[in-house]
Amino acid sequence: MHEAEPVPLPLLAKVLARGIRPGGSATLILPAHRHGEGWAALRGAGFGAVSLFPLWPRAGREAKRVMLQGWLARRGPDRVLPGLVLHEGPGWSAGAEAVLRQGAALPG
Incomplete structure (x- = not known):
């Protein structure tokens, strides 16, 4: 299988x-360790009021993924939102289930 080269985040944000x-807004889902790079890419492309939303695999564990959402040409403070725990026991958490199955809004 051919795998495409990854697009640098600054270029992606500009596109x-x-x-x-x-x-309008753009949302990136990234490995948690790349949140700073994603934030800088969004800011560099003219997005403001950037929100970071952690996705924790389980309560008490480090986030593996984060969502970053920025608003084009908008001023405002950046925010770290409460995030979402994805799993409880063998399945989805109640919060994740509500988002995935009932279309509930993400918290925050």
């Missing part, structure tokens, strides 16, 4: 910004 009207 996203070209297709979004001012006030």
Whole structure:
């Protein structure tokens, strides 16, 4: 199987910004260790009011993934949101189940 080369985050953010009207948003889902790089890419492409939303595999564990959402040409403080624990016991957590099955909004 052929695997494409990864697109650098600054380039990805700039491409996203070209297709979004001012006030629109872009969301990235990244490995948690790349949150700083993602934040810088969004800021560098003109996104503001960036929110970081951790996705924890289980309560008490480090987040493996984060969601970063920025708003094009918007000013405002950056925020760290409460995040979501994905698993409890052998299945999804109640919060994750509500988002996945009932279309509930993410907390925060």
